[in-house]
Amino acid sequence: MRLHHIPMSRSFRVLWLLAEMGEEPELLTYSITDGSLRTPEYLDRSPAGRVPALEVDGHVIYESGAITEYLVESRPQHGLGRLPGDPERVPFLEAMHYAETMGHLIANLNLQWIFLRDPSQRSDTVVKIEARRLETTIAPLEKRLAGQEWQLASGFSAADTMLGWNLLAAPRYVRLDPFPNVRAYVERMKARPAFQRAQELDGEQRFYRKDFYAVGEE
Numbered sequence: 001m002r003l004h005h006i007p008m009s010r011s012f013r014v015l016w017l018l019a020e021m022g023e024e025p026e027l028l029t030y031s032i033t034d035g036s037l038r039t040p041e042y043l044d045r046s047p048a049g050r051v052p053a054l055e056v057d058g059h060v061i062y063e064s065g066a067i068t069e070y071l072v073e074s075r076p077q078h079g080l081g082r083l084p085g086d087p088e089r090v091p092f093l094e095a096m097h098y099a100e101t102m103g104h105l106i107a108n109l110n111l112q113w114i115f116l117r118d119p120s121q122r123s124d125t126v127v128k129i130e131a132r133r134l135e136t137t138i139a140p141l142e143k144r145l146a147g148q149e150w151q152l153a154s155g156f157s158a159a160d161t162m163l164g165w166n167l168l169a170a171p172r173y174v175r176l177d178p179f180p181n182v183r184a185y186v187e188r189m190k191a192r193p194a195f196q197r198a199q200e201l202d203g204e205q206r207f208y209r210k211d212f213y214a215v216g217e218e
C-alpha cells in the first residue's frame with residue numbers, strides 16, 4: 001500500500017485506521033504550498049489535488065471517507081466498519097460523514113489563519129463565524145459521549161478514526177474546556193497503541209505555529 005500523505009492532515013485518518021488493522025503503508029509525503037499536489041501526475045491520482053489518496057489492491061482511491069469505507073468493507077475481519085445489515089449501519093455512516101462537516105470548517109480556518117499569503121486578507125468576521133460553527137459541531141459529540149466511550153454504542157470503529165484528525169486540529173480554534181466528555185474521548189484516542197504508532201509515522205506538522213488562534217490574541 002502507498003499513502004499519499006501530508007503530516008497532520010486528513011491522511012492521518014487513513015494512517016491511523018491502517019495502524020488499527022496492523023498495516024503500515026509506504027508514505028509519499030507532499031506539501032500544501034510547494035505545488036506538488038498540482039502536478040498532472042498527482043492530479044491523475046486525486047483530481048482535486050488533495051490528500052489522502054491510497055494505492056491499495058490495484059486501486060488508487062481518493063477521499064478519506066471513501067478510503068475508509070473501502071478498507072473496512074474489504075477487511076471486515078477487523079470489525080471496524082458497520083456493514084449493511086448491522087443495526088448501527090446508519091449511525092456509523094452519519095458519524096463517518098459528520099467528520100467532514102467538521103473537517104471543512106477546520107480547512108476554512110486553516111486557510112484564513114495559515115495559508116493566506118497576505119495575512120491582512122484574513123477576515124475577522126469569517127474567522128469568528130467559522131470558529132463558532134466548528135464549536136457547534138463539537139457540542140453534539142459532548143452529548144453523545146456522555147454515556148459511551150466511542151461514537152458508536154457498540155464500541156470503537158472507523159467513525160472514530162475519521163474524527164481523530166478533527167479533534168487534533170479543532171483545539172487550535174475552539175476551546176475544549178466546556179466539553180469534558182470530548183476531552184476524555186481525545187485522551188482515550190491518544191492512549192490507543194495504533195494511534196500512537198500512526199503519530200510516530202505521521203511526521204512533523206509544518207502548519208501551526210501557535211497552540212491557539214483567536215482574533216485579538218495575535
Ligand SMILES: N[C@@H](CCC(=O)N[C@@H](CS)C(=O)NCC(=O)O)C(=O)O
Nearest residue numbers: 009010032049050051052063064065
Ligand atoms: N474531502 C476530502 C478533503 C481532502 C483535503 O482537502 N485534504 C487537504 C489536507 S487536510 C488537502 O489535500 N489540501 C490541499 C489543498 O487544498 O490544496 C477528504 O476527506 O479526503
